[in-house]
Amino acid sequence: MSSIDRRQREKNETQDKILAAARDLFLNHGFDAVSMRKIAEAIEYTPAALYVHFKDKVELMRELCRRDFAAMDAEILTLATIADPVRRMHEAGRIFIRFGTQHKNQYRLMFMTPHPRDILPTEEDLAEMRDPDQNGYAFMCKAVGDAVAQGRLRPEFGEIHATVQTLWAATHGVVALEITHSDDPWVPIRALAIRGELTLSMTLRGMIRATDPYHAELERIGASLADETARQPQGSSCPIGSMLSKAMNLIRPANKGDSK
Amino acid sequence: MSSIDRRQREKNETQDKILAAARDLFLNHGFDAVSMRKIAEAIEYTPAALYVHFKDKVELMRELCRRDFAAMDAEILTLATIADPVRRMHEAGRIFIRFGTQHKNQYRLMFMTPHPRDILPTEEDLAEMRDPDQNGYAFMCKAVGDAVAQGRLRPEFGEIHATVQTLWAATHGVVALEITHSDDPWVPIRALAIRGELTLSMTLRGMIRATDPYHAELERIGASLADETARQPQGSSCPIGSMLSKAMNLIRPANKGDSK
DNA sequence: ATCGGTCAGTGAACAGTGTTAGTTTACCAT
DNA sequence: ATGGTAAACTAACACTGTTCACTGACCGAT
Structure with a gap:
């Protein structure tokens, strides 16, 4: 054998x-x-x-995606140790943005290209997709579910999928804008790190209740961002703020040089 | 002659x-x-x-885009009559989401495809791009600028481009998710109308100061959304709420049947 | 009325693409 | 040694975006 x-x-x-x-x-x-x-x-x-x-070219690319996104999921899943579900959502958002901008081509195929509608998930696939210990989306669902259970979120964010998808859309928007417009001479796109942190803190502030303790953390981030953006020129160019790059771990320990 | x-x-x-x-x-x-x-x-x-x-196939498509997006700009520019800059931002976001989801292919090329970097804007182009009476992006910059001038926004949103781009990214995320995943059997994507309204109200709540009077309006929207999402199944399918479709004008007076 | 120029539209081709029958070739269990 | 299996090759198919030398209708000027 x-x-x-x-x-x-x-x-x-x-x-x-x-x-x-x-x-x-x-x-x-x-x-x-x-x-x-x-x-x-x-x-x-x-x-x-x-x-x-x-089978064909797309299937080849899809296999690349599967592997890279399994890696992203793995990274997100390490956040399970964070007790506060709101902070968990926040950190997961950071990882998503970083990963997306570091694997632009895979990200493109996964989230910016229509998927063939005729590949239906098997029962096994669905089971895995629902397991927060295996799947990033399920992980987010659990984080949101925990937050809801603790009464942390505003009432309109009680429906879990809609809430996860809102968070997803916001972070996706940051990544997508970076991929398609980061060096567009027509629009002075601001540094990814700043846009990412602005979006995440804004998103969470808009989701949690007015009395939530996490507002203190958001306030802190907001203050740093206010400093940072105040230093930005009102014109067009815009260097990356060092503090923020560190906050988002944009410079990583040379991960196989995978960024385009 | x-x-x-x-x-x-x-x-x-x-x-x-x-x-x-x-x-x-x-x-x-x-x-x-x-x-x-x-x-x-x-x-x-x-x-x-x-x-x-x-010149080529892309240029042909680009001309289509130019025309459709001029139409979107025109629609957004009608919002100039809205005195409250925050409400102006809100309504512009609604138009953007509706337009993007109704012109999916054009939207794809404009915002989901990398633009050729070698087409540089002329002085004339730049002048138009900076004129809030002609250009949608400039219109948003003015709205944000007005809001900042009135002290409506939190301090970290004082840099106009970063703020516009954050709003842009959030709405773009909603549209992009709809385009690429609305009928994905792997994820139970919620109705566009709900995701759009959730995103917009969340975004504005996260941007304006805690004392801002617009919170009352956001509270009202939040309450309707809470009703609406409470009625949603926790499972997978999800019909469009009639109230919300109306709120977002998703059903329009038969605009040349342009939706894919 | 005829010439010469302009230019929208044509026919035929080029270089490239993803993909696939049919075939070869190397390996292995019998 | 033989037959079977399957990875890899050859050669092609049907298609793509794009180009280029060309026709032919129209025009203003002679």
């Missing part, structure tokens, strides 16, 4: 080789600009060989 | 014919699925003829 095991292992190895080459090319040139032929050439294979391992 | 005028008029007419066909096809099948050949076929021209009128 060891030979068929080895066969499988070898297959996985070339699969990984394909994925590595594809990731590198997609990251540097973008999904559309990279053809199957170029990926094949990079690993000295024939284009047709790729179709032995992946 | 009338003959060259007529020449010009005829050229504009076929240009419009091309645009009309392209809009129709893009709307029904999406940008990528529509080839230049199909557009040409629809108006019984040769593919090469399109290149007499438009």
Whole structure:
């Protein structure tokens, strides 16, 4: 039985080789600009060989996404130790923004491209999606659920999915704006770190009740941001504030150089 | 001189014919699925003829965008009569969300696709972009500027561009989520109207000072939303609340049937 | 009335794409 | 040694966006 095991292992190895080459090319040139032929050439294979391992180009990219977003989920799941559900939501938002802006091409495919409607989740998929110990979305649902149970949120945020999706939309907007407009000469886009922190603190302030103790934390962040933005020029350019980059961990310990 | 005028008029007419066909096809099948050949076929021209009128496929789509977004700007600019700058921001957000979700393909190209970095705005362009009577972004800058001048916003929202972009990101997130995930079987996306209203009221509440009179209005909206979301199932499906659809004018007086 | 120029529209092609039959080749259990 | 399995290759298909030399209708000027 060891030979068929080895066969499988070898297959996985070339699969990984394909994925590595594809990731590198997609990251540097973008999904559309990279053809199957170029990926094949990079690993000295024939284009047709790729179709032995992946149904088509999209499926190949999707596998890259699955892996990177599993990594994001893993990172978000480490926040489970944070007792305060509101703070948990806050930190998860930070991770989401950072991850999205560091994996622009994968993010694009996952959240900025319509998914094929004909791939239905299996029962198993749904079970995993509902498990807050496995899935990022479920994790957020649990955080929101905890916050609701503790009476921390305003009444209109009592419906969990709507609330998670509102938080999601806000952070997604920050990432998407960065991806598509960060170097747009038509609009003076402000530093990601500032926009991210402004959005997150604003979002949470808008969600929690007026009496919530977390307002103290938001007030603190607001004060730093006020300092920071006051230093910004009213014109067009805008360097990244060092304090904020640190706050958002935008400079990370050289994670495989994965940022475009 | 009338003959060259007529020449010009005829050229504009076929240009419009091309645009009309392209809009129709893009709307029904999406940008990528529509080839230049199909557009040409629809108006019984040769593919090469399109290149007499438009530099390339993207430029064609961009012209569609220009026109539709001029319409959105026009609609937003009618809000200039609203005295309260905070309410002006609120209503502009509503228009943005409605417009984005009603012109999904154009929205995609404008806000979800990287723009070519080599098209630099002329002095004239920049002048128009800074004029709140012509440009939607400038209009928002003025609204925020007014709000700041009146001391309505929290101190961290004193930098105008960062504030506009935060508002922009939040509304953009709502639209983008709708476009890419509204019929995703993996996530029970809530009705656009609810997510939009939740996001807008949350956003403004997070921006204005604790003492601001607009809190009363937000409180009112929050109460309706609390009613509405309380009626939602905790599970997956979610019909549109009639009251909210009206609030967001989601059903409009049959605007050329432009929604995909 | 004829010339010359302008220019919208054409026909045919180019270089590239994603993808797929049909075939070869290397390996393994028998 | 033989037959089966499957990864990888060859060659093609149908399509894409785009270009370029060209026609042919129209125009103002001679």
